Amino acid sequence: MPSTYEPIATTTLGSDTTSYTFTSIPSTYTDLYLVAAFATDNPSSINLNVGNGSIDTGSNFSWTYLLGNGSSASSSRGSGDTRIFSGATNSSNGQVNLLMSFQNYSNTTTYKTVLGRFNDTTNFAFTNVGLWRNTAAINQIRILANGNNLKAGSTFTLYGIKAA
Amino acid sequence: MLNNAIAVYAPQVAPPTNSYESIATVNVGSGGVSSIDFTSIPSTYKHLQIRGISKDGRTGIWISDIYIRFNSDSAANYSHHKMWGDGSSAGADGSANVTEINWSGFFGTASYSNYGAGILDVLDYANTNKYKTVRGLAGVDQNGSGRVGLQSGNWRSTSAITSISLIPLVANFAQYSSFALYGIKG
Numbered sequence: 132m133p134s135t136y137e138p139i140a141t142t143t144l145g146s147d148t149t150s151y152t153f154t155s156i157p158s159t160y161t162d163l164y165l166v167a168a169f170a171t172d173n174p175s176s177i178n179l180n181v182g183n184g185s186i187d188t189g190s191n192f193s194w195t196y197l198l199g200n201g202s203s204a205s206s207s208r209g210s211g212d213t214r215i216f217s218g219a220t221n222s223s224n225g226q227v228n229l230l231m232s233f234q235n236y237s238n239t240t241t242y243k244t245v246l247g248r249f250n251d252t253t254n255f256a257f258t259n260v261g262l263w264r265n266t267a268a269i270n271q272i273r274i275l276a277n278g279n280n281l282k283a284g285s286t287f288t289l290y291g292i293k294a295a
Numbered sequence: 296m297l298n299n300a301i302a303v304y305a306p307q308v309a310p311p312t313n314s315y316e317s318i319a320t321v322n323v324g325s326g327g328v329s330s331i332d333f334t335s336i337p338s339t340y341k342h343l344q345i346r347g348i349s350k351d352g353r354t355g356i357w358i359s360d361i362y363i364r365f366n367s368d369s370a371a372n373y374s375h376h377k378m379w380g381d382g383s384s385a386g387a388d389g390s391a392n393v394t395e396i397n398w399s400g401f402f403g404t405a406s407y408s409n410y411g412a413g414i415l416d417v418l419d420y421a422n423t424n425k426y427k428t429v430r431g432l433a434g435v436d437q438n439g440s441g442r443v444g445l446q447s448g449n450w451r452s453t454s455a456i457t458s459i460s461l462i463p464l465v466a467n468f469a470q471y472s473s474f475a476l477y478g479i480k481g
Contacts, residue, residue: 135477136315161320161475162346195434195441197380204387206380210439234348234412240471242409244348246432246443258380260434260443262409292346294475295317 134293139163141288147172150275152186153289158237158268160291167229167274169285171220176277177229178214181243183267188213196259214275215261218249224282227251229274237268314480316340321474327352327467333476334458338421341481345417345459347474348410350403350435351466357437359402362395362462363415365427365450369394372451379444395462396429396448402463403435410472411435420456427456 139160140153156163171177180186194215195208209216220227231247242264249257263269274287321331336343351359364373375396376389390397402411413433419425427450434443450456461474 134313135317193436193438193441195380195382195436195443197378197385197443197445199385204378204380204385206382206385206443208382208436208439208441232346232412232414234346235410235473238348238471238473241348244410244412244435246412246414246434248432258432258434258443258445260412260436260441262436262438262441264409264438266408292315292477293317294320294346294477 136290136292139289139291141286144281144283144285146283147280149280150273151281151287152271152273154271156270156272156289157291158270159293160237161235161294162292163233163236163269164290164292165229165231165272166288166290167286168226170224170226170282171276171279172282173223173279175220175279176216177218177220177249178275178277179217179231179245179261180214180273180275181263181269182271183265183269186271186273187263187265191264192261194259194261196257198255198257200255215245217247217259218251218257219254221251221254225251225253233269239266239268241266243269316478318476318478323468323470323472325470327469329467331461331468331474332458336457336459337478338455340421340478341419342479343417343420344477344479345415345474346477347472348412349472349474350410350469351463352469353466357403357440358435358442360464361398361402362464363398363429363448364395364460364462365452365456366454366458367460368450368452373448375446375448377444377446379442381442382440396450398431398433399444399446403437409435409437417456417459423453423455425453426451
């Protein structure tokens with residue numbers, strides 16, 4: 132039976148960098164799943180962008196999140212934004228993970244909805260939903276440490292999930 | 296064995312090839328459907344996962360729920376809890392002895408161009424010694440409104456799950472809603 136869940140691309144950063152981008156993502160899967168284990172050189176917001184042919188830097192994103200910080204739960208949202216806010220690191224060099232599911236990413240009829248989990252034991256447990264207001268297929272995904280760097284040694288893996 | 300266990304309890308790790316298999320997919324056509332039913336589910340997997348996008352056909356309401364039932368059981372044999380964030384506050388609730396599991400905060404509606412998304416795990420579904428537990432993640436964002444939530448649910452039956460019904464809270468699943476059922480080997 133053909134593989135249903137398979138790695139598309141993976142990387143381990145050799146040096147500190149502000150962002151990492153997956154490009155040329157094939158349209159042959161149903162969903163994409165991003166797994167990232169990383170650190171930043173300073174406390175930083177983690178932003179997600181997607182695009183078709185190039186990363187969309189316009190105000191075409193929005194997001195809603197839920198987080199728990201060990202003493203309380205809270206929620207916030209952003210609309211007409213240039214990114215999907217996907218978490219925040221609270222320390223320098225502390226390991227965190229980010230898991231993002233891009234449902235029906237290559238569907239050219241619907242806007243694109245993303246579900247995420249972000250975990251930083253020094254900060255919060257976090258889940259979010261994001262929207263890219265574009266019916267184009269996603270073939271690029273960027274993770275960015277806002278104003279800071281993703282540390283060398285950070286790993287990013289993209290999986291494709293194929294429905295029958 | 297260990298790699299398969301990791302693939303289930305830490306789904307961020309890719310399972311070995313062919314341990315995660317597609318069982319069935321439903322794509323809703325024009326006119327919509329009143330429910331989506333996965334039937335004749337084989338007992339040969341360890342866990343199940345449903346992944347999908349959806350909205351219902353109503354206008355003016357941006358969020359709704361999906362009911363989940365197993366093996367056509369519509370009796371008060373279910374319970375569930377959920378927590379959510381709506382962009383301004385966090386909330387939580389739960390219900391016991393109800394007639395379905397409520398997979399909440401999952402829908403967009405026809406007034407908008409986007410669909411809610413969700414992932415549901417049905418754990419140890421074929422085990423005839425246990426009640427059945429599910430966990431879910433779902434959300435919809437409408438660029439100025441939205442909801443994201445985590446859910447857990449229980450079906451008080453030791454029967455192996457052979458069918459799963461997804462039922463909109465109100466109205467029908469709209470065209471282009473899509474759900475896929477996957478089996479995970481243990």
